[in-house]
Amino acid sequence: MHWAASSDDVPVLDTLLDLGADIEADGGVIGDGTPIADAVAFGQWTAARRLLERGARTSLWQAAALGEADRVAACFPPRAEPPSREEITGALWCACHGGQQRIAAYLWEHGGDVNWIGYDELTALDAAGRSGHPALVAWLRERGAMSAEDLT
Secondary structure, eight states, rough: HHHHHHHHOHHHHHHHHHOOTTOOHHHHHHTTTOHHHHHOOOOOOOOHHHHHHHOOOOOOOHHHHHHHHHHHHSSTTTTSSOOHHHHHHHHHHHHHTTOOHHHHHHHHHHOTTOOOOGGGGOOOOHHHHHHHHHHHHHHHHTTTTHHHHHOO
């Protein structure tokens, strides 16, 4: 499952799931997590979306990267403790990795740090640029986002 998810091999994912594979199996490359964690982290969007269609659960960072606004909002229930600033910042970074400007804006409004140097030693700006999202890059720059090169 994890290999298929991290290589965007949807036919293999479907076959394994049809044969009873556990969609929530731990053991992935990313934090020993589930197949959707690997798919999202490696930018394998087709596989990640298929896993969603097939019932995969998501964390805040995974939902953010996929632009799943309802799932992201569900992590901020009224009258409950919100995610930590670190979790929000990590999710904002992932939203930028996935090119999800609307979700990035939501997370920025909730305290996400656009200048956190995160995964692959990149900021959210760097991640958006690497993923080919110039409008998101411009939006981030308007909010003071900088490249990791400028921050170190």
